[in-house]
Amino acid sequence: MIIGIPKEIKIQENRVSLTPAGADALIRAGHTVLVEKGAGIGSGFSDELYSQLGAKVIEDAASIWERSDMILKVKEPLPSEYKYFREDLIIFTFLHLANEPELTKSLAESKTIALAYETVQLPSGVLPILTPMSEIAGRMAVQQGSIYLEKIHGGKGKLIDGVPGVPPAHIVVVGGGIVGTSAIRRAVGLGARVTVLDINIDRLRYLSEVFMSKVETLYSNNYNIIQTVRTADLVIGAVLIPGAKTTKIITEDMVKAMEPGSVIVDVTIDQGGCIETIKRPTTHENPVFVKHGVIHYAVANIPSVVPQTSTLALTNITLPYVLQIANMGWKDALIANPVLAKSANIVDGKVTYKAVADAFDMEYTNIEDILKI
Numbered sequence: 001m002i003i004g005i006p007k008e009i010k011i012q013e014n015r016v017s018l019t020p021a022g023a024d025a026l027i028r029a030g031h032t033v034l035v036e037k038g039a040g041i042g043s044g045f046s047d048e049l050y051s052q053l054g055a056k057v058i059e060d061a062a063s064i065w066e067r068s069d070m071i072l073k074v075k076e077p078l079p080s081e082y083k084y085f086r087e088d089l090i091i092f093t094f095l096h097l098a099n100e101p102e103l104t105k106s107l108a109e110s111k112t113i114a115l116a117y118e119t120v121q122l123p124s125g126v127l128p129i130l131t132p133m134s135e136i137a138g139r140m141a142v143q144q145g146s147i148y149l150e151k152i153h154g155g156k157g158k159l160i161d162g163v164p165g166v167p168p169a170h171i172v173v174v175g176g177g178i179v180g181t182s183a184i185r186r187a188v189g190l191g192a193r194v195t196v197l198d199i200n201i202d203r204l205r206y207l208s209e210v211f212m213s214k215v216e217t218l219y220s221n222n223y224n225i226i227q228t229v230r231t232a233d234l235v236i237g238a239v240l241i242p243g244a245k246t247t248k249i250i251t252e253d254m255v256k257a258m259e260p261g262s263v264i265v266d267v268t269i270d271q272g273g274c275i276e277t278i279k280r281p282t283t284h285e286n287p288v289f290v291k292h293g294v295i296h297y298a299v300a301n302i303p304s305v306v307p308q309t310s311t312l313a314l315t316n317i318t319l320p321y322v323l324q325i326a327n328m329g330w331k332d333a334l335i336a337n338p339v340l341a342k343s344a345n346i347v348d349g350k351v352t353y354k355a356v357a358d359a360f361d362m363e364y365t366n367i368e369d370i371l372k373i
Contacts, residue, residue: 001325003058013075025319095117096116255275263283284301341367
């Protein structure tokens with residue numbers, strides 16, 4: 001199979017979908033790897049390194065898309081890339097289609113095989129490809145939030161861990177999953193006062209035990225969210241419904257009640273976001289805006305600020321699935337691996353992930369009906 005690695009074109013997206021080591025593994029398995037010139041530079045991987053390992057460095061993106069059987073990306077294709085979609089082309093990347101109506105339509109109309117990293121799911125419910133990016137995003141949410149709490153960036157001018165005689169910042173994490181847990185780990189490590197809200201009592205019990213009661217746990221309901229958000233210096237939105245558009249958990253009235261100079265970081269914005277006052281993603285070039293005196297950070301590709309770490313972590317987890325698709329073909333790979341079958345979002349023009357179909361009131365087709373298993 002010919003696997004194409006185009007350069008990411010999202011603003012300030014410095015990750016690349018495959019490391020040189022990953023390319024080497026695919027080439028050793030008998031496949032061809034095409035890498036767009038400069039695709040790995042942002043992550044610290046030179047064109048020469050890919051070439052030395054047997055990958056073919058290609059000057060332009062169009063040739064990559066046209067010659068490849070499978071395209072590996074990090075982020076969802078942007079409108080300028082829709083023209084490359086075609087029947088039987090496999091695209092394997094983070095898609096987040098429930099928040100992307102035009103992309104969903106273009107993939108379906110072109111009959112492209114759209115496989116999403118974020119919906120690969122283990123029987124336990126764990127999302128293995130999303131997990132490392134969520135871990136990074138959770139950590140970075142606290143790091144970026146602490147920066148915008150500084151007075152020079154419009155914040156309250158509050159130190160996360162305070163000093164003797166002065167209380168630390170209050171960080172509220174809404175959602176105790178992978179993102180939330182990673183945010184809590186960083187916040188607790190920095191010495192903040194931390195409150196986490198979740199609807200899963202067992203998860204709250206686990207977090208309380210893991211962090212040795214250094215976090216306050218609250219059941220997530222409207223009343224508790226109102227009370228905690230009002231006193232928060234930094235709120236981190238970490239609510240995820242796999243493959244579906246996120247519910248607006250934090251309302252505009254809750255934001256209005258926060259003190260001026262407080263900060264909100266919505267890590268779930270690429271799935272629509274859980275903060276009502278955030279209507280669309282921001283970018284690394286213009287990461288924040290102020291509404292009701294509160295600083296809002298809503299960058300959809302947070303892990304791209306640490307691209308070398310993120311790229312290595314991503315390839316570590318995607319490579320086994322990529323090899324299986326390349327070795328067996330997408331259909332046989334999905335039949336053989338039910339975990340990978342969950343990645344199928346659009347196949348043969350049909351929407352094969354229910355949350356995406358529901359988001360746009362489109363007809364849903366079970367992937368098993370297409371695979372005939």
